Amino acid sequence: MELMKRRESWNISYDHALGETASYFFAQVRDNAQIYGRRDPKSGRVLVPPRAFSDQTLEPTTEWVKVGPGGRIEAFTIVYEEFKTLPDPPYAFGYVLLDGADTAIGGFFRGIDLKDPAKAAQWLKIGTRVMTRFKDERKGSVLDFWFELEKGGDNAKSVEGEPVGGYE
Amino acid sequence: MKATQIGICGVAIHAPQRSDSRSLEESIYAVTWAALRDAAYDIDDVQGIVVAGNDELDGRAISIMMASGSVGGVDRDILSTPSSAEHAFVLGALRIASGQFDNQLVVGWSPVEVDSFNDALKIGTDPYWHRALPQDELATHGLQASVLEDKVPGIRKTAAAIVRKNRTHGAIAYPDRPLGPVEEAFIASGRPTRWPLTDTMVTAPGYGLVAMVLASEDTIARRKSTNVAWIRGMGWATEPGFIGDRDLSKLPSLEAACKQAYEAAGVKNPGTAFDVAEVADGTPYHELLAYEGLGLCKREAWNEFVASGTPAKGGKLPVNLSGGALSFNPVFCAGLVRIAEAANQVRGRAGAHQQPDAKRAVAHAASGPAMHYNTVVVMDGGKP
Amino acid sequence: MRAPRVGIIGIGQSEFKAKRDDANYPELVREGVTRALNDCKRELKDMEAVVYSLAPDALLGIGNAERLGVDAVGARNKRFMRINTGGATGISSVITGWTHIAAGVCDLVLVAGADKVGESGDSQTILNKIWDPMYERALPLGTITMLAMSAVRAMDKYGLTEEDMARVTVKARANAARNPKAHLRKTVTIDDVMQSRYISWPIKLLDACPQSSGGAAIVLASEKYIKENKLDAVWIRGVGHCSESYYMGDRMGNKIMADHADAHALGQSFLRSYKMAGITDPRNEVHVAELYAPFSNTEYHSIEASGVCGMGESMALMREGHFDIGGKIPVNPSGGTLCTNAIAVSALVRAAEIALQVWGRAGDHQVKGARVGIASGNGGDHQFFGTMVIES
Numbered sequence: 001m002e003l004m005k006r007r008e009s010w011n012i013s014y015d016h017a018l019g020e021t022a023s024y025f026f027a028q029v030r031d032n033a034q035i036y037g038r039r040d041p042k043s044g045r046v047l048v049p050p051r052a053f054s055d056q057t058l059e060p061t062t063e064w065v066k067v068g069p070g071g072r073i074e075a076f077t078i079v080y081e082e083f084k085t086l087p088d089p090p091y092a093f094g095y096v097l098l099d100g101a102d103t104a105i106g107g108f109f110r111g112i113d114l115k116d117p118a119k120a121a122q123w124l125k126i127g128t129r130v131m132t133r134f135k136d137e138r139k140g141s142v143l144d145f146w147f148e149l150e151k152g153g154d155n156a157k158s159v160e161g162e163p164v165g166g167y168e
Numbered sequence: 169m170k171a172t173q174i175g176i177c178g179v180a181i182h183a184p185q186r187s188d189s190r191s192l193e194e195s196i197y198a199v200t201w202a203a204l205r206d207a208a209y210d211i212d213d214v215q216g217i218v219v220a221g222n223d224e225l226d227g228r229a230i231s232i233m234m235a236s237g238s239v240g241g242v243d244r245d246i247l248s249t250p251s252s253a254e255h256a257f258v259l260g261a262l263r264i265a266s267g268q269f270d271n272q273l274v275v276g277w278s279p280v281e282v283d284s285f286n287d288a289l290k291i292g293t294d295p296y297w298h299r300a301l302p303q304d305e306l307a308t309h310g311l312q313a314s315v316l317e318d319k320v321p322g323i324r325k326t327a328a329a330i331v332r333k334n335r336t337h338g339a340i341a342y343p344d345r346p347l348g349p350v351e352e353a354f355i356a357s358g359r360p361t362r363w364p365l366t367d368t369m370v371t372a373p374g375y376g377l378v379a380m381v382l383a384s385e386d387t388i389a390r391r392k393s394t395n396v397a398w399i400r401g402m403g404w405a406t407e408p409g410f411i412g413d414r415d416l417s418k419l420p421s422l423e424a425a426c427k428q429a430y431e432a433a434g435v436k437n438p439g440t441a442f443d444v445a446e447v448a449d450g451t452p453y454h455e456l457l458a459y460e461g462l463g464l465c466k467r468e469a470w471n472e473f474v475a476s477g478t479p480a481k482g483g484k485l486p487v488n489l490s491g492g493a494l495s496f497n498p499v500f501c502a503g504l505v506r507i508a509e510a511a512n513q514v515r516g517r518a519g520a521h522q523q524p525d526a527k528r529a530v531a532h533a534a535s536g537p538a539m540h541y542n543t544v545v546v547m548d549g550g551k552p
Numbered sequence: 553m554r555a556p557r558v559g560i561i562g563i564g565q566s567e568f569k570a571k572r573d574d575a576n577y578p579e580l581v582r583e584g585v586t587r588a589l590n591d592c593k594r595e596l597k598d599m600e601a602v603v604y605s606l607a608p609d610a611l612l613g614i615g616n617a618e619r620l621g622v623d624a625v626g627a628r629n630k631r632f633m634r635i636n637t638g639g640a641t642g643i644s645s646v647i648t649g650w651t652h653i654a655a656g657v658c659d660l661v662l663v664a665g666a667d668k669v670g671e672s673g674d675s676q677t678i679l680n681k682i683w684d685p686m687y688e689r690a691l692p693l694g695t696i697t698m699l700a701m702s703a704v705r706a707m708d709k710y711g712l713t714e715e716d717m718a719r720v721t722v723k724a725r726a727n728a729a730r731n732p733k734a735h736l737r738k739t740v741t742i743d744d745v746m747q748s749r750y751i752s753w754p755i756k757l758l759d760a761c762p763q764s765s766g767g768a769a770i771v772l773a774s775e776k777y778i779k780e781n782k783l784d785a786v787w788i789r790g791v792g793h794c795s796e797s798y799y800m801g802d803r804m805g806n807k808i809m810a811d812h813a814d815a816h817a818l819g820q821s822f823l824r825s826y827k828m829a830g831i832t833d834p835r836n837e838v839h840v841a842e843l844y845a846p847f848s849n850t851e852y853h854s855i856e857a858s859g860v861c862g863m864g865e866s867m868a869l870m871r872e873g874h875f876d877i878g879g880k881i882p883v884n885p886s887g888g889t890l891c892t893n894a895i896a897v898s899a900l901v902r903a904a905e906i907a908l909q910v911w912g913r914a915g916d917h918q919v920k921g922a923r924v925g926i927a928s929g930n931g932g933d934h935q936f937f938g939t940m941v942i943e944s
Contacts, residue, residue, distance in 0.1 A: 003573045008295045008613055013283040014227035016685045019191035045807055047799075049687045052194050055237030055797050056809060058201075058211045074804035075812060077700035078753040079692060086692040093691055094701055097805045104801035106691045117753050126708040142690045191686065224615045227685065229608045230638045233798050233932045234684050243809070243820065245793040246936070247644055251604070251618055251634035259633060259648060266654035267556070268791070268828075291615035296576055406632040409578075409620040424629040540619055541632075 021052040030140035035132065037067045037101045045102035068098035069132040070150060076124040078114055090114040096130055096147050108146040123149060173552040174264050175388050175396035176511040178207025178381030183345055183496055187375050192279050195377055196238035200275055203379035207393065216269045217246040220256035220276045222500040224288040227281060239275050253504035254533035254543040258404050264384050271383040278500035280375045308411055308537035310362030313453040315416040317364055323456060326471045328355045330452035331369055331494050333480050338491020341521035345496055370451055376498020378508050385552045397511035401546040403428025411538060422461030422542040433546035438463035442485060443526040444513045446506040448534035449492040457539065458532050489521040503533025507545055514549030557775035558653045559785030560907045562592030566766030568735040568892045571670045577612060580666035581624035584767030592771050596626030600658035604634040605645035605665030607896045612668060625664050638931025639844065642900025643938035647791045649772045659777040666767030667894035696760060698800060698933050700752040703849035705813035710864040712849060714754050718745035719870055720848035721758050721890060727877060728887025730916035735764045735892040761846035761893035768897040770904055786911045790941035792824025798935055818857035818928060818937040829941035834859040839922040840882050840909045842902040844930045846889045855883055858926055877919055885917045899929025903940055910944040
């Protein structure tokens with residue numbers, strides 16, 4: 001007896017309205033290579049990426065606050081497995097608390113040799129200082145920027161004197 | 169339902185005209201606050217939340233994830249019923265009846281960000297036998313209409329009259345919203361879209377959001393909430409999944425849901441029990457099936473019932489004074505809107521389309537291919 | 553709140569496998585249902601309502617797939633609704649079934665579902681789409697990367713090591729070897745886990761759950777029905793949910809309410825369940841736990857959230873065998889989500905397994921003398937949590 005299968009693909013497209021808050025954020029990234037957060041008045045937290053309201057207090061956010069370009073790593077991972085429509089491995093990404101922000105924003109970490117996971121994990125450990133880098137040609141997306149280890153910071157020296165770099 | 173009476177004490181129905189100035193989540197936030205303010209609640213008063221959105225329409229693989237922030241889900245007890253928006257209402261009421269919660273916030277939405285509604289909703293057709301066919305949701309409504317036309321002579325004209333009736337209501341209720349053709353001649357001369365449905369007999373998807381605050385009798389008394397719609401009976405049931413397994417001219421799940429609701433509410437003569445009704449009308453044939461399923465009018469008398477003006481404004485039992493989905497069609501939450509509109513009637517908060525002295529209402533919501541899910545809620549605005 | 557007594561009278565599960573090419577989706581649902589009905593000697597027609605457990609449509613490739621399952625669960629013309637709280641769906645569904653009966657609407661409720669995760673081709677790609685299109689979907693986020701980052705923070709905060717993580721997998725596989733329903737049943741050593749390839753640092757292949765296919769169902773009944781029909785049952789004594797911010801970056805940084813290293817909202821959910829159940833000292837009152845943990849590291853913060861030990865203490869206790877079958881509080885004696893993950897029903901299976909435990913029906917993976925058990929489910933980006941307390 002023959003067991004059959006049917007191949008189906010979902011192919012649906014959407015135009016998602018970003019709203020004013022996210023639109024402003026991306027316009028600033030695109031036009032001024034600047035990242036902004038927004039302050040929740042009740043808790044005082046500067047939310048990055050910015051939102052029109054805080055989901056914790058359910059209050060509208062108020063002022064725009066420039067954040068970065070320096071920051072610290074709050075979380076990271078290094079991906080060694082291939083997944084459809086996701087980038088070719090290996091790559092590192094995670095969350096960075098930019099200077100002036102109270103919440104962390106996601107982004108890729110570049111300029112790090114990822115061949116040895118244990119070493120790479122040391123370079124990327126939580127608390128490491130990073131700098132935001134922007135593309136020359138920006139479209140207004142989170143891929144317009146990424147993070148690199150800050151030169152001259154505590155973690156700038158690589159483990160065992162090996163060069164920092166080799167990726168990309 | 170148990171002894172505890174449950175009331176709807178806050179309602180908000182939004183139909184944003186421009187869908188690009190706010191993100192979906194920001195719009196959900198807005199309708200949430202609107203309902204809270206209508207109930208004179210702060211978000212900290214809310215004990216539990218049930219939401220409903222459709223992943224394929226929203227373009228998010230788990231729609232509740234981002235939406236939960238908008239409705240105050242952080243640190244609260246929140247669930248989602250993606251089967252239909254009206255199921256969120258049902259579950260919200262059950263959660264209070266169980267005694268676990270004193271109140272619930274219920275929110276549903278239906279955006280228009282997807283390129284093609286037909287493609288998005290066609291994903292709901294099974295890949296095993298039917299997806300290769302052009303069977304999107306509208307096609308199933310067409311199939312249902314064709315079966316009804318075969319069984320009941322003369323209903324095409326009645327169907328057109330229902331479209332005209334509901335849009336006439338819609339023009340009064342929400343004059344700021346865009347409206348399809350109202351003139352009989354225009355309605356009758358539409359292009360067939362899914363025969364026998366014409367493009368004039370249905371309404372293109374609109375962007376809608378709806379939120380309600382429900383609370384127990386004790387909570388309402390303690391907070392001295394006003395303008396309450398008491399839920400007297402609630403019923404819900406489903407048809408089987410394959411269209412071919414159904415007799416599309418009948419709706420046994422509506423009968424079952426109605427029986428549950430009417431028994432709980434003690435409704436014996438539906439024809440005279442209600443002052444106003446809000447029923448499913450994704451197509452006018454839905455409304456006809458609703459008349460029968462709710463015990464308002466059997467099919468043999470459909471033509472006469474509509475021609476007599478009984479279900480029109482000014483008639484003995486106005487149906488869809490809000491304009492129904494034939495006026496404004498937020499596809500996924502259209503059913504929840506029917507419940508909200510009926511609630512507003514007995515709360516005395518229906519504004520331009522308020523039925524004077526509306527004390528008792530019945531709401532009927534239907535969702536999915538050819539009215540797959542049916543939900544009935546009987547409400548009144550008296551004392552608990 | 554006076555908690556009405558709602559009992560579990562029947563349980564059914566498939567033997568979970570990678571692929572079930574012999575059955576389509578509704579047939580898998582029916583498999584779980586048939587077993588649960590046989591377990592309590594009831595018929596489909598006896599069920600008065602159905603709660604359908606189904607997480608993202610995208611994993612099945614069918615929109616509102618619950619509609620196709622209507623006949624599989626015998627729900628024609630009956631009360632029927634579907635629940636989706638991501639990975640927590642299964643437990644949210646059982647809790648919703650509880651709600652139906654506690655509300656006095658009916659006496660018998662069937663909670664059922666199934667998943668064919670392997671059929672989606674690549675679940676991480678789909679699970680990437682759960683992130684918002686505004687800010688985060690462009691990033692290669694998936695459930696694995698998200699929870700890898702939780703591990704990284706736990707390493708920083710508590711000194712979690714990769715070996716600690718491996719230890720969880722070793723325990724899980726040893727337990728699954730004793731559970732004929734589990735998917736991955738081959739035992740492994742710490743070395744095996746440490747040698748397996750990295751998927752998303754520090755999560756390695758053997759730290760991660762499989763993609764499983766299968767169905768599961770539970771039949772719930774009111775105390776009245778159970779007494780009138782002289783049925784055997786175990787009891788749901790507490791239920792609860794809680795949820796965190798969707799934004800992972802908000803679980804880091806300054807003035808945080810919940811740290812991504814932990815499972816704060818899971819802790820809150822347990823507190824709600826314990827309150828209803830009258831449990832004040834989980835360390836001593838809980839005998840067994842089935843905690844939703846699809847990656848080895850996540851078992852630790854789930855254990856701590858359940859309050860059976862303090863924050864940061866679980867790793868040392870794990871080393872001592874505290875959570876083994878035979879230890880003080882066995883965790884995931886079934887092998888857990890780490891060995892079997894049919895997403896739509898994984899959290900339902902947690903509840904089912906605890907029911908079996910306190911019922912004394914867990915066979916080779918029975919925890920001796922277990923009378924009070926807890927179950928949990930996680931969903932979204934570590935966002936939605938549901939918990940239950942079940943007692944004999």
